[in-house]
Amino acid sequence: MEQIMLRRAVAISAVLSLFPSSQGICAGPKPEAKNWVKIRSLPEISEYIDQKSIRIEGQDRYIWEKTVDNLADPNEATVDVTLWRIDCLRRRDMMLYNESYLKNGTLFSRGDSPAGTRMWAKIMPDSVAETMLKIACSR
Numbered sequence: 001m002e003q004i005m006l007r008r009a010v011a012i013s014a015v016l017s018l019f020p021s022s023q024g025i026c027a028g029p030k031p032e033a034k035n036w037v038k039i040r041s042l043p044e045i046s047e048y049i050d051q052k053s054i055r056i057e058g059q060d061r062y063i064w065e066k067t068v069d070n071l072a073d074p075n076e077a078t079v080d081v082t083l084w085r086i087d088c089l090r091r092r093d094m095m096l097y098n099e100s101y102l103k104n105g106t107l108f109s110r111g112d113s114p115a116g117t118r119m120w121a122k123i124m125p126d127s128v129a130e131t132m133l134k135i136a137c138s139r
Helices: 002-016 128-137
Strands: 036-041 045-050 055-057 060-069 078-087 092-101 107-112
Touching: 036 128, 045 128, 060 128, 078 128, 092 128
Parallel strands: none
Antiparallel strands: 036 045, 045 060, 055 060, 060 078, 078 092, 092 107
8 A cells, every 4th residue: 555655646746747836826846755744644534745845925835735535445545636825824725726646646637726716714723724734834
């Protein structure tokens, strides 16, 4: 299972490297396979962040999160990689970009939220988002 996760992480990093830093929301450091740090693990899901790719802009932080679903059935596992914008002062976040991969590393969904449709969401206590806020905003 760890070998599969490593191959997926390498594939995700390779795809993300195709986005030059001059391309809007994906600007800045890209996540790398060796930098994912687990922040939550349940029987069906594991979540990671890449601490080394956190980008700082004033009170906002940009952070990559990786979610691995369906861990109980490796044949059905999927991986989502999401770029979040976190407002440290107001304790809220906004999803900017997401890619989803099948077990074999095949990309099956990619998309960013157009600027006019992005919505801020309040970060709830004891949530994964709060864990990301604490890590990102401590910088």
